[in-house]
Amino acid sequence: MPDFFQMNLEQMLSELRLHESNTQALFNALEGDETVADYRKRCQNSEPQYEVFCKSYIIALVKKYVSSPYDSEILLAAYGFLRGFDQINGVEKRRKEYVEAAFGRNKKVTDRNGKPVKSLYTKEQPIIQALAAQLTKEVYQQGKRGSLGLADEVFRELSMQFPDGLPDICPLPEPRFVNETLECGDELPHKAYSAGNVLQTEDSNEESDEAETGDRQKEAAYMRKPFNLPPQQPSKKASARDEVPLRTDAVISNIKIAPGRFFGRTAELKEVRDNFQNNSRIQIISGREGQGKSIFAFEYAKTFHNEYQILC
Numbered sequence: 001m002p003d004f005f006q007m008n009l010e011q012m013l014s015e016l017r018l019h020e021s022n023t024q025a026l027f028n029a030l031e032g033d034e035t036v037a038d039y040r041k042r043c044q045n046s047e048p049q050y051e052v053f054c055k056s057y058i059i060a061l062v063k064k065y066v067s068s069p070y071d072s073e074i075l076l077a078a079y080g081f082l083r084g085f086d087q088i089n090g091v092e093k094r095r096k097e098y099v100e101a102a103f104g105r106n107k108k109v110t111d112r113n114g115k116p117v118k119s120l121y122t123k124e125q126p127i128i129q130a131l132a133a134q135l136t137k138e139v140y141q142q143g144k145r146g147s148l149g150l151a152d153e154v155f156r157e158l159s160m161q162f163p164d165g166l167p168d169i170c171p172l173p174e175p176r177f178v179n180e181t182l183e184c185g186d187e188l189p190h191k192a193y194s195a196g197n198v199l200q201t202e203d204s205n206e207e208s209d210e211a212e213t214g215d216r217q218k219e220a221a222y223m224r225k226p227f228n229l230p231p232q233q234p235s236k237k238a239s240a241r242d243e244v245p246l247r248t249d250a251v252i253s254n255i256k257i258a259p260g261r262f263f264g265r266t267a268e269l270k271e272v273r274d275n276f277q278n279n280s281r282i283q284i285i286s287g288r289e290g291q292g293k294s295i296f297a298f299e300y301a302k303t304f305h306n307e308y309q310i311l312c
Helices: 002-015 022-031 033-042 047-065 069-079 091-102 121-139 151-161 214-223 266-277 293-307
Strands: none
Touching: 002 022, 002 121, 022 033, 022 047, 033 047, 033 151, 047 069, 047 121, 047 151, 069 091, 069 121, 266 293
8 A cells, every 4th residue: 555655655756847737636645635625724725825825835845855955946946836947837847947057056056077067857767766666655554544744834835934824925045056155235345145155245345266176166267257347447537636536427336246057036126126216215124044136236326227326
């Protein structure tokens, strides 16, 4: 019986890459009919909210029971349960985009020759097989079929995150390769850490590459690319006695470091822009640590820099 359960589970996990609706079937298989009925009620019998809960359940399951965070991200990208990848139709397109974006940061997408792998399918299958085996072991702990018991933990976290009720759109995790820790303050030098812990400051742009090889060197080279803003020009209105003019028509910016790739958030970027154009002077970007607040602010500056004179 456990072997048959594991085989069915492996098939459902595989088909989830093609059919997102399989989240509910997986939740049912792992938790049982009574739990399904209970959580439908908790979601107020709202189909969109219940789908958000089931998708969040699968995300939590992959993160908890897949041993490597690199493997879990590959699987979430294939499912379209990673921020930005939910907007890409087709598993092959998601695989291709993930390899291109994560190369140099996720060692699992690099082949023996140090090049990007041609397909993630061969990487995904062993991950799915190991996950199905581990889940079967958890469900059949006492020699008979039980439940995984993950539902309460997932619902509790969602309730803390959304105290007014579950949203109609599932919150997705940020890709690990996104550079979250870009910082900007009043004093220079400013610093940012890439996914490979490459420290960049204004005084370190010409640091040696002697210690960097392979993917690390490629990543460091990418992080050194400057953010291309229009060059600053001296003001023609400056007084003769002042070296630095109080008024200038030049673009003033201390944003110098390019982050990793940015996916999605088009609607949110437009909302922030519209708010500023409607005379909102201050906007606050809130969220938990690691959700991409800094990279979002940087992407806004990068996208709409032509509309501003001062950026920092």
